[in-house]
Amino acid sequence: MDWTSWFDAHDYEIARQIVQRGVGALTFVAFLSTLNQFRPLLGEHGLLPVPTLLRRASPLRGPSVFRWGYTDRRLVALAIAGMVLAASVVVGLPQLGPPWVPMLVFLALWIGYLSIANVGQTFYGFGWEMLLCEALFTVAFLGSNDQPPPITIVVAIWWLVFRLEFGAGMIKIRGGREWRDLTALMYHHETQPMPNPMSRQAHLLPAWFHRGEVLGNHFAQLIVPFLLFVPGPVGSAAAAVVILTQLWLIVTGNFAWLNWITVVLAASAISDPVWHAVIPVIPADLGTDSTTTPLWWFVVVGLVTALLLVLSWWPIRNLVSRRQLMNASFNRWMLVNAYGAFGTVTTQxxxxxxxxxxxxxxxxxxxxxxxxxxxxxxxxxxxxxxxxxxxxxxxxxxxxxxxxxxxxxxxxxxxxxxxxxxxxxxxxxxxxxxxxxxxxxxxxxxxxxxxxxxxxxxxxxxxxxxxxxxxxxxxxxxx
Known part of the structure; x- marks a missing residue:
């Protein structure tokens, strides 16, 4: 028996495939959005030109390859390179090599998107920007097809989903009265930033349904996240609840990739045996037991796990604070952030x-x-x-x-x-x-x-x- 067997999450191979490829697909969309919109918004002749930002005395909010100079051509080159790398992850090419190959690809995507977000000013001031950056860094250490995913990184993704959901739940409870008197969703479908084809139909549903939506939201965001850390059927069921609530938000709204990436990350808690029980054609033992985890990989993942644990202090303190911050990063690298959305709902x-x-x-x-x-x-x-x-x-x-x-x-x-x-x-x-x-x-x-x-x-x-x-x-x- 391999001495690192405790380190390997053999039952989460399908979860790894979904998370790596799903995050890759959404990263492709993020770079595509940048390619199409960054230049008129933030380019050399944009509404908030990055060159003007770089000429200011104040430092950038975080690292960026554009710190040494921005041009629209460099932006286009970075966006296209990001799309190519992200597409390679979606089709599974880096995952065919040793674990350092997908690690370097995801870290390159992280640095690339971090560089864009850190000069994006108000046009990149959304919570899902830092969420994507954190996901790219964390998923970088899930390894390749040669060995099982590391259990500490799988748990780190559960911790990310927990902060995402529980943080959003707490910001609502501490926020507007409409979340406590169960009226928030009588307004939200109509007043959300960007309605979709089903938003009007959702808004016209009866008041009792909207109250039920709020109750379901509180259950999914305040109770269910704790169950993600219970391996097996319990954690899988908790993940299913998160996924179903996010799918309802996808059906009724347009929140960029926020709900989509939450679905992808929540799938990390669904084990292979549960997938097999639901869809019998999926083998129950996809995870490999034959390959020994290299010592160097064990050390790298251990160091990353320790880093994520240390950085968790600040979001934990934020979660229990009466002055909870919504969508806040506590370091320049957008790692282990605080999340939350719609602490109040506009009524008009x-x-x-x-x-x-x-x-x-x-x-x-x-x-x-x-x-x-x-x-x-x-x-x-x-x-x-x-x-x-x-x-x-x-x-x-x-x-x-x-x-x-x-x-x-x-x-x-x-x-x-x-x-x-x-x-x-x-x-x-x-x-x-x-x-x-x-x-x-x-x-x-x-x-x-x-x-x-x-x-x-x-x-x-x-x-x-x-x-x-x-x-x-x-x-x-x-x-």
Missing amino acids: RIEIVVAGTLDAAPDDDSDWREYGFKGKPGDLRALPRQWAPYHLRLDWLMWFLPLGRMWEPWFETFLKRLLEADVPTLKLLAHDPFDGEAPRWVRARAYHYRFASRAEYRATGDRWVRTLEGEVIGPAALR
Whole structure:
């Protein structure tokens, strides 16, 4: 018997395959999103140019290969390289070699995406950015097909899912009253940042169903995560509960890869015998017992495990704190972070609608034409699209505008780009009402949006009903 046999998680080979390939697939999507959106948002001529950030005296929030200089070409090269490496993981090529091969591939992806996130400013200020970085680092040490996955790394992934779920549950309990009186999901489907095709149908479900949703959420996030650490059927059942609740969020919303990666990581707690019991054609003993774990690999994984244990002190302290931080990293490498989402739920949806006109002297009677965004609501008749796990960064930031400072620096530049008919910026939108021609004036108005009732939809064909709240910017011209 191998002296490291206790170290090997023989019953979690399917879990390893799902986690490695799933994280690889979502990393591919993340780099694809960067390739398509980073340059108009943050590139040399973007809304918040990275070169301007690098010229400031203040240090970056973490390490980045762009610290020594940024160009759009370097960004494109990094994004494409990330997509190629991520695709190789999805098809399983690095996993065919010794364990150091997938380790180096995942660490390269981690450094690459960390470099992007650390210069991405507000456009990369989302919790799932650090979640992806932490997942890439942790999954790097799951090994290859030559030996069973290390049990300490499998448990480290369970610990990541625990922080993700329990942190979100605690932030809700400590947050808005709507989570305690069970009314949160009477609003959330309508007011979430980016609805999807099923969001309106979910919103129109009866109040008792929405209360049940909140109760189910509290059970899944406050109780179930503890059971993930019980190996075998109990941990597998806990993982199934997490996966099912995340699938409901996928069906009813567009939260980039947040829910998708939670599903992938939660699958790490489902053992091979449970997979075999549910799907008998899957062998119950896929894990290999024949290959001896190399001593050097044992040492590497041991050191990484010790590092993750030490870094766990800060998120543990955060979880028990009355001033719990939501989506916080306690080190520059985005490892062992604190997570949480929607501590409060907005009860009204306010949308910023941007429009332009060719008229020389604009007034309310001018021919104002509205710009259409890809994900955020605008056209009252349009059925929202499913975008997740792809992340529309501009649309998400537009949702945050009414919740904070209206005049953000990037938004001012965005309006200027519209007045210039800037092609890269217009490609971020779904509809340019001027077909490439530059408007003379633009304005921004705030509207209250709500889902149309079934009766209203039958009468008008509109999926949304909106009411003007007021004008917040404009009319504004280049001069």
